[in-house]
Amino acid sequence: MHRVTLVDTDICFQQDETHDTLLRAGLSQGIGLPYECNSGGCGSCKFELLEGELEELWPDAPALTARDRKKGRKLACQCRALSDLVIRMRTDESCVPVHAPARQQAVLEARRDITPDIVEFRLRTESPAHFQPGQYAMLTLPGTSAPRAYSMSNLANDNGIWEFWIRRKPDGAISPALFDSFHPGDTLALDGPYGLAVLNTGSPRDVVCIAGGSGISPVLSIARGLLRSPELADRALHFFLGARTRADICGLDELAALPGFDTRVTTYIALSDASPDEGWEGATGFIHELVAKELGPRLAEHECYLAGPPPMVQATTRMLMLDHKVPQEQVHFDRFF
Template sequence: MSNCSQRVHIAGSDLSFSCQPGDTILRAALREGLAFPYECNVGSCGNCKFELLEGEVKSSWAEAPGLSEKDKLKNKWLGCQTHALGDLQIKLRTADKYKPVHTPLKTEGWLRGSRPITHDLSEFRFELAEPMAFSSGQYALLQMAGIQGPRAYSMSTQGGNAKVIDFQVRRTPEGVGSSALFNLPLGERVEIDGPYGMAYLREDAPRDILCIAGGSGLAPMVSVARGALNSPQLENQRLHFVYGARTTRDVCGLDMLETLDAWSTRGHYQAVISGATADAPLQAGQLQGFAHDAVNDIWGDRLADMEIYFAGPPLMAQSLIKVLVDRKVPMDQVHFDQFY
């Protein structure tokens, strides 16, 4: 672990930043407002790769899937898993879209409550030591005692400056971090670091909104929907919410949206179920199939006029992107997080 205030210089630019003790290179850069590319923050996507030109670093997770053996031979490292051991020169292409909209804050939170949403999805409420400013749709990193590495969980709370935030988490079979969260006693403390993520609500985009949540992607889409339907800037926009579920017992979210004042006049919910069975048949209004096919069938060419948000497993994200590209949706109208 670094004991820095080491400085990291981005070669070929006048950009540099310092690392605080324990911070990864990515998070240190974001805390100083630098547009360091990233997505997952947990070692899986590979977007935060940089080349080390000078200096010494240490990885907190050498086997992280985001880095290949070929990358390692080229002295490439993952910004989200790497700590500086001294001053560094790195090669990296920054990109404006990664510039943080809120400075990530390292704080702590205490579990104040939890409630089941479905058979394997629960909501967890944390009270923070200090308020965290975030935009609807962003995520935070939760570091639980005794667990190797933090886990990324999206806030379901509407963006703002919040001292109490909710997460909606699926218990992953044999998942170490999610199981620890489900077993966390009330009052227990976790380290919370956030906000992160680029799939946040664009209140300056005056288009109808489509939110698509797959499985555990519910939380950020609920947050975006809450933010959008409560936003004076978006008061003329409709909001469509698609929930892609495996079975009818996984369907959720509508009850949270119906409590919003604007829902009855501007909201619309569609559940799409990939694996309905004779034992658990479709219910009224539900569609059989995959979320990306339903989106394509229902909105077709109208997708190009919408602001589109989605969250869920990488397979769903890839299928949706293909539909949106085929429908010629400008990619600056598309905002998503893949849940690795």
């Protein structure tokens, strides 16, 4: 058991499992440590080591710059204490987890093809599935070395059901094992929930959801949370989906099944790689361009949620915050790069 003290604060926590990272240990004890990806990519969890010894799980993590390394900065999501530590790290009330992450075994109940390369994996845990719309879990398959972050597409429930829409990445670290060798009845380790890009139930604004590729999973969860929340019953939803081709369009049936779909939801689709023989007469190009065209100056009146591949997230956040001056606190996304 190692004690981690945050200098200049009265905060300390224990790392009592050798396989916990500092980030996980802090969050599981209710400390509001800032983070986004939990995977070494975003840099939100940087801290300075002042005293003690630690192990870096991924010393070359891309979130650390040469300057960071020179200044002795580390990533809380990639470090484990080997002794008591004193660190300098900011905390934030908004990062205090509503549901502390928990590790459990999950069994695959079913899988369902959504598009040619997106599959829904429906997992069940013995404990209730407690999470907020927009959050993710870290999944570790037997025989693979590192957990991977995947977002839930469903809503919290007492039946222990966790649904993930996952896109196959032929060269991904876990994707081939997940798609080719993970069958109903098999189990994996699920650790979660994580993520701060969650549905803001306290906002009076209408909502814009923007999904690209497998970013559909958390955005669908946000839409479900919005349309099923009685306290948000007067909020309209603009749902934007960016896909490559007609075959990649997904999530519309699930949206149409939600209460209030006919009166509160407007859907928009843009295809980036539609070929002429698809007969597509809708919008083409990138999804952030369609969002700007449809809502433009009205965007700043909305709560905006987005998820997708890094280039899509970068282009969309730039469009929202720079071109249309949407305040940062109204733009919700977790950076996985």
